[in-house]
Amino acid sequence: MEVQQVLHMNGGAGETSYANNSTLQEIVIFKVKTIVERSITDLYCTTFPKSLCIVDMGCSSGPNTLLAISNIMEAVDQIRRHLGRSSPEFRVFLNDLPGNDFNNIFKSLAGFYEKLKQNNGPDFGPCFIAGVPGSFYSRLFQTKSLDFVHSSYSLHWCSQVPPALENGLNKGNIYIANDSPPAVIKAYWEQYESDFSLFLKLRSEEVRSGGRMVLTIIGRKSPDPSKGECCHLWKLLAQALMSMVSQGIIKEAQVDSFNLPLYTPCIQELMTVIESEGSFHLDGHEVTEINWDPNDNDNNEGFVFDKFTSGRNAAKIIRAVAESMLANHFGEAIIEDLFKKYEENVAEHLAKEKTKYVNVTVSMTKK
Structure with a gap:
């Protein structure tokens, strides 16, 4: 699988689009808003820049694309007003892989600029936004040109499927599972x-x-990767694929040769790599959680749990994220039936256990 060519969230604004199935990601952005605001405020009060260059890596498309950026700029605007300073210029770069629906983003910019002026007044900015297609596992920007880098729900994606898995080592699975050999982990x-x-x-x-x-x-609480919360999520999808094998719709070898290019780290693993690489000082970290069904949350007082509805909600999120890879490998013809079965699997799981996404946030300063 050529990740850069295949991986992208579902574009457009249809029923299965990422734009219409990213409520979970929106909630996560608000859950970590405080740590983001603290970091950008500290940066501003340390340097008082006349121009700020901000990057969102893995921006995707839809309403969340400009949400995090808006929060960052408004935090700066609030503190500069409090200090009686003029607004800096904001240079914003939105990065994602080339298959991302950048056209949808660009179409929304005129309305976004107008909203910024309405919310923050005529003395805000100016703000200049550009798209930067490319893998964040390559150089994308000029040397020492960035002030603030933000990324949400993107850095669990790897640059490639681990090469060792290409020989069918992870038989019957598409990610780390409780029955995966140690070599897979x-x-x-x-x-x-x-x-x-x-x-x-x-x-x-x-x-x-x-x-x-x-x-x-997206991470995990346990130090054991096979006990990660997302392992259950992908295991249920693997089971849906294997049910299609038993029906003769796809071949078992197709499942054995498909592995997801992602990894959900625990905070200790992230800290180890940050310390070992040595370029950044770790300022702080947070671990938050959210139910697989984002409608099933503490702020939704009128929510009544129904396993089938929650199964459908959780499955639609995964479809918006993973459909491009699944369709590329197995063909588009199976997608509808696959996710119908997946909905059922997730529904039965949630009826027994309300499993959560674990979100690991790290805040760093360049040394």
Whole structure:
């Protein structure tokens, strides 16, 4: 699988689009808003820049794309008003892989600029936004040109499927599972360790000394990768695929040769890589959680649990994220039936246990 060519969230604004199935990601952005605001406020009060260069890596498309950026700029605007200073210029870069629906983003910019002026007044900015297609596992920006790097729900993706898995080592699974051989876990960790270290090295060349970076990554609480909360999520999808094998719809070899290019780290693993790579100082970290069904949350007082509805909600999120890879490998013809079965699997699981996404956020300063 060529990740850069295949991986992208579902574009457009249809029923299965990422734009219409990213409530979970929106809630996560608000859950970690405080740590992001603290980091950008510290940066501003330390340097009082006349121009701020901000990057969102893995921006995707839809309403969340500009949400995090808006929060960052409004935090700066609030503190500069409090201090009686003029507004800095904001230079914003939105990065994702080339298959991302950048056109949808660009169409929304006129309305976004107008909203910024309405919310923050005519003395805000100016703000200039541009798209930067490309892998964040490569150099994307000029040396020492960035002030603040943000990423949410992107850095669990690896640059590639671990090469060791190409020989069918992870039989019957598509990610780490409780029955995966130790060699599978080792291959995934080594791939992620290498990728995350490379990400830090590349950004260290692009971020100014004293610049900040806040990353929110789907992770896990347990030090054992096979006990990660997302393992259950992908195991249920693997089971849906294997049910299609038993029906003769797809071949078992197709499942054995498909593995997801991702890894969900625990905070200890992230801290180890950050310390080992050495370019950034770790300012702080947070671990938050959210139910697989984002409608089933503490703020939704009128929510009544129904396993089928929650199964459908959780499955639609995964479809918006993973459909491009599944369709590329198995063909588009199976997608509808696959996710119908997946909904059922998730529903039965949630009826027994309300499993959560674990979100690991790290805040760093460039040394």
